[in-house]
Amino acid sequence: MPDLDDRLRAGLIDLDRAARERVRPADSREVAAAGRRRRLAFVTAGAVLVTALAGGLASLWLAPAPGGERGAAPACAPAEATAFLRGDVTPQQSQLVGDTLRDSAKVSSVTHESSEEAYERFKELTRDSPDVVNSVKPDALPESWRFTLACSGDFAAVQAQLVPLSGIDDVVCACEPRRSPSG
Amino acid sequence: MTTIAAAAGRVMQRDFDDCYAVHFRPIAGQLAVYLGSVEDAQEVAQEAFTRAWVRWGRISRYEDPAAWVRRVAWNLATGRLRRMRIAWRHRNTERVETVAGPGPDAVALRDALARLPDNQRRAVVLHYLAGLPVAEIADLCRAREGAVRTWLYRARLTLARHLNDEVTDNA
Numbered sequence: 261m262p263d264l265d266d267r268l269r270a271g272l273i274d275l276d277r278a279a280r281e282r283v284r285p286a287d288s289r290e291v292a293a294a295g296r297r298r299r300l301a302f303v304t305a306g307a308v309l310v311t312a313l314a315g316g317l318a319s320l321w322l323a324p325a326p327g328g329e330r331g332a333a334p335a336c337a338p339a340e341a342t343a344f345l346r347g348d349v350t351p352q353q354s355q356l357v358g359d360t361l362r363d364s365a366k367v368s369s370v371t372h373e374s375s376e377e378a379y380e381r382f383k384e385l386t387r388d389s390p391d392v393v394n395s396v397k398p399d400a401l402p403e404s405w406r407f408t409l410a411c412s413g414d415f416a417a418v419q420a421q422l423v424p425l426s427g428i429d430d431v432v433c434a435c436e437p438r439r440s441p442s443g
Numbered sequence: 444m445t446t447i448a449a450a451a452g453r454v455m456q457r458d459f460d461d462c463y464a465v466h467f468r469p470i471a472g473q474l475a476v477y478l479g480s481v482e483d484a485q486e487v488a489q490e491a492f493t494r495a496w497v498r499w500g501r502i503s504r505y506e507d508p509a510a511w512v513r514r515v516a517w518n519l520a521t522g523r524l525r526r527m528r529i530a531w532r533h534r535n536t537e538r539v540e541t542v543a544g545p546g547p548d549a550v551a552l553r554d555a556l557a558r559l560p561d562n563q564r565r566a567v568v569l570h571y572l573a574g575l576p577v578a579e580i581a582d583l584c585r586a587r588e589g590a591v592r593t594w595l596y597r598a599r600l601t602l603a604r605h606l607n608d609e610v611t612d613n614a
Contacts, residue, residue, distance in 0.1 A: 264599060264603050264606070267552075267606065268552070268571045268599075269572070270548065270549075271551075271553075272552065272567075272568065273572065274548070274549035274552075275476045275549050275552065275553055276476055276572055277472070278549075279472045279475035279476060280468045280471070280472040283467070283468050283471045283472065283475070283481060283484070283485055284485065285463070285467045285468065285488075285489075286489060288459060288460045288464065291463065291492050291493050291496060292456060292459060292496050294496075295493045295494075295495075295497045298497055
């Protein structure tokens with residue numbers, strides 16, 4: 261049916277041309293901006309997930325053994341928290357954050373995590389979803405200081421100490437609802 | 444370091460802009476013929492490009508980045524058809540999407556296309572409009588080549604009958 265094929269092609273091209281005339285593409289910068297917002301949301305969610313999982317694991321490790329101190333006040337349970345640094349943080353600024361944490365009596369341990377180490381951990385956590393891993397670049401995950409609070413109730417005080425420091429992006433704790441440094 | 448990152452970002456944005464400028468309309472046009480709605484086609488194409496941008500560092504290194512966008516766009520369009528029953532709207536002859544301009548053959552064809560099952564209509568658009576060979580359509584639709592040939596064969600029978608009826612009616 262060569263005649264039918266020709267009629268089909270001609271008719272489809274006609275419909276296609278009419279449709280293209282009505283298409284009003286958004287500016288490609290707007291599409292890119294939407295993509296950036298989506299990636300940022302995804303990376304932030306990944307970072308929070310990493311923190312939450314770390315906090316959850318730490319809580320399990322540090323929780324009193326069953327039958328131990330039953331009835332003890334839960335107000336002073338240890339908690340894992342993280343200070344995320346900005347992408348443009350300098351080594352000196354990062355060091356000051358680490359020193360502040362080490363000097364704090366409320367903090368029992370401090371560990372530094374580079375963005376490469378964070379990426380390795382992120383890959384491990386999402387190893388069953390290669391597309392998710394591929395969508396995040398190593399430098400997309402922020403450098404951070406991970407610390408353990410002897411008492412989760414002290415988080416707000418430590419957070420208030422860190423937030424004014426240069427290079428701090430956010431300070432989060434699995435023990436609290438997420439909040440931004442500015443608010 | 445920051446300067447290198449900023450320069451790389453600009454190059455990436457320019458690559459994306461070029462791909463978007465060249466391929467957005469063709470992809471949206473083909474989807475519009477398939478979906479029967481320019482607005483839906485435009486939304487789907489934009490979503491596909493947004494997803495592409497998120498992965499652009501990887502996709503831009505492909506031999507044909509637009510092929511990735513096209514595949515995602517067609518998958519999204521098929522999913523949208525299933526979910527929103529656009530096919531029903533496609534059959535509605537009072538649609539507002541009707542565009543002034545197509546000749547009588549194209550109008551008859553548009554109505555005939557609306558009566559085809561989704562997979563047949565998709566195969567017809569990809570084969571006769573996008574010019575894809577059967578093997579590529581099969582790959583894109585995750586179907587066997589034999590199934591695609593069957594879709595095309597049945598679609599041609601239906602379209603031939605419908606278009607001939609239109610011609611007879613008009614005569």
